[in-house]
């Protein structure tokens with residue numbers, strides 16, 4: 001059963017509660033098992049600065065769903081928690097659920113790109129991911145520890161579980 005890593009992010013409408021509710025919903029997905037969840041981390045927004053700080057986490061899921069089935073399920077959770085897909089690129093959002101990795105799959109399609117296109121240089125993804133998968137090697141052979149060495153922790157604040 002593929003091990004899937006999901007990035008969670010929120011900076012609107014009580015972000016900590018948004019992530020806790022999303023994790024509960026992910027834990028209820030059919031044919032999936034929530035295997036691990038990182039601590040929550042706060043950080044300033046990457047991109048437009050005139051928006052609230054983000055709260056991020058990463059979850060590990062053992063998943064029998066097909067990639068697009070999982071994507072549909074995650075987008076349904078985003079909608080249920082109030083996310084309206086805004087036109088503003090990189091604007092604030094109630095909830096972002098990104099498939100970071102889907103086993104060793106490498107996919108670059110319109111709806112889904114895995115490994116997630118931006119994950120390699122985002123501290124708010126790499127540090128929570130390393131917390132639950134320290135020895136991870138990405139499908140292209142890069143070790144997560146190597147990515148971490150090139151991505152400073154600065155600006156990230158661990159909020160605990």
Ligand SMILES: CC1(C)Nc2nc(N)[nH]c(=O)c2N=C1O
Pocket residue numbers: 008009010043044045046047048054055056089090091096124
């Ligand atoms: C707007 C953009 C790029 N910035 C972010 N910045 C931070 N710190 N965390 C995010 O999850 C996040 N998500 C985004 O989509």
